[in-house]
Amino acid sequence: MTPPFDPRDHHPEATVAHFVAQGIDPGAVRRFLAAWFPRASDANLLDPRAPREPDDPFLPGGWASRRRFPRRLLEGLDQLPRLKLESIQVSPRDRFEKLLFRTNDGLPVETVLIPLHKENAVSLCVSSQSGCPMACAFCATARLSRRRNLAAWEIVDQILQARARVELQGRRVTGCVFMGMGEPFLNYDRVMTAAEILRSPIGLAVNAKAITISTVGLVAEIDRFTREQRPYRLSISLGAADDATRAQLVPVAARTPLRELIAAARRHQHQRGGRINLSYVCIANLNTSETDARNLGRLLEGLPVRFNLIDVTDPTGRFHPPSPAQWNTFRDALRRHLPGQPIVRRYSGGADIQAACGTLAGTSSPPQPLDSD
Template sequence: MPDQWDPRDQSPAEFLLRARRLSLPLSNARRWLALLVGRGECGVEECRRAGILPRRLLAAAADLPRLRLVKRIPSKDPGFEKLVFATPDDRVVETVILPLHKPGAFSVCVSSQIGCVMGCSYCATARIPAPRDLRGWEIVDQFLQARALVRAAGGRVTGAVFMGMGEPLLNYDRVMAAAELLSFPVHAAIGARAITISTVGLVPQIDRFTAEGRKFRLSISLGAATDEKRKQLVPAAARTPVAEVMAAARRHAESRRTRVMLSYVCIGGVNVSEEDARALGRLVGDTPVRLDLIDVWDPTGRYTPPDAAELDSFRDALRRHLGQPVARRFSGGADIGASCGSLGGS
């Protein structure tokens, strides 16, 4: 008899391989994934009723662990909601439901770690003590529970972004396995291109992501276009010159034949000057990118967003020096600590 078997802790390929070794028919294994991913049902009783597992394997499908939903916090910004979960070891994980432009459609912002060692000076998550990676099932269960709440309200989840607590590429294997599971072609799965994985710029992992031919979208958060400012804002990531990060982005763009998504946290009086725009233009060069501008949200009050005039001036400078698509991303949920950089404050 195998030990407890949690499909949420494996990629679909790993799960199906183990199923074959245990002589579980492929059709039954796929039905189990459909039950988990499509319907979000994690109990042994569901497996028994569906006739998916033979008696000898039912013990391996003992009720799977779930995150405990501690609190739902709706925002005054329509559609935004923060979910506060507790893990079995009583650590806090925060997840955000994000409304999309199409009415009734939502994305789920999931966390990949508790805390973060990258030390971004404007991020609440970096202040959480004793950081650790989330297990695969802890990542997947955030999505499944958030989707269940959206469905209960009559909406639908059409995407996922790994932009919550933590640096996803530091928990690479579990994040990729979770993303593969969520996009596995079973009932109600989401497409791989509807999943975005964010990073502050870990070059070896970006190159690995590119070499593996991952279909998920990649978003690189720069923070600044010069090493001097990047060291101030993102200390751990700044150990790698920003030019090397952009070189990895270029390799990814060439391999995928698509634009690379760059996120840029805008901080008033810090990184939104004419010279910052000029430096960004020099850094990017002719690498095809799409730049998303995001207002900083710093719980300490040390950093503040640029005012309207400062931001407009920066965008005008970007048009001159960058000459590529620039958009301002609305970071909703600031009133509930759900905007970019604010998770972990509950």
């Protein structure tokens, strides 16, 4: 039996074309999509104790039963899969929230709700894989034993369910970063489908400039992203200022010298303009010396960048962030060697609920420390 068509797995215009080919009026399909994507009433999917609003398409009595749309648009709607929400954690420290979902084959998927300084605004940090094969030494996600790409609908469903929760709280989603579990560029096509649903006016209508896709540095995919002129922001995680240290932190990176990665960044900046977002995880006594700052200055010479410094949050205790004095010294060195470039310390929140960068491990309890190598 052919599975029902799932709008979460397709670009909105492809969904319109699919149903138009069946003789359905395109205006009806667009109205269907406008109703299909989330409202605050969807939040009852997250809390079974909440009253069931009649405008939820996944519940009996929802808009799908009102015969507002051609029957062929509604066929199979109740058969579409959903991620199961397993737990919600809220940090008492900074109000970051972590949603732990479970896929139909039992794999964990985590989404983080990031409160922004702008009143009632939230950015979502979504996962593109369950687990991650990039094996970053400081990342708990890499230690998950089972790994796979997420389907586009699984990425979009994170967004739908998280957005429903946000709207129930009287807040709104203003951005989305693909920085959760996994390497987005290893799941390129599905991530781009999800991003298109995010930004489409008949999807979730999020500004493309508020959508960021992160990578540890897959050069072929960066070049593809550039060639296809994708409108989203690109963030590249460097990890280190030299190839040997970077290979220690990101073993897969040993295949690609930093000079090749930065060459791809230059091609992207030349085509796109503006500044390239670079992320740099700061680790005490490893990648925050004067020499590291000097090497970064040479590597990035002439490339407009926004340099984001992130303190490592390693739940296993193997790596530690620089002390305040070390951090200030490194920042000052960067300012000397990257004159005129914005150097920003990015806050990685939710550490107390394992929602910070590098701590997503598919669990609602902290991972146990590992023995040192």
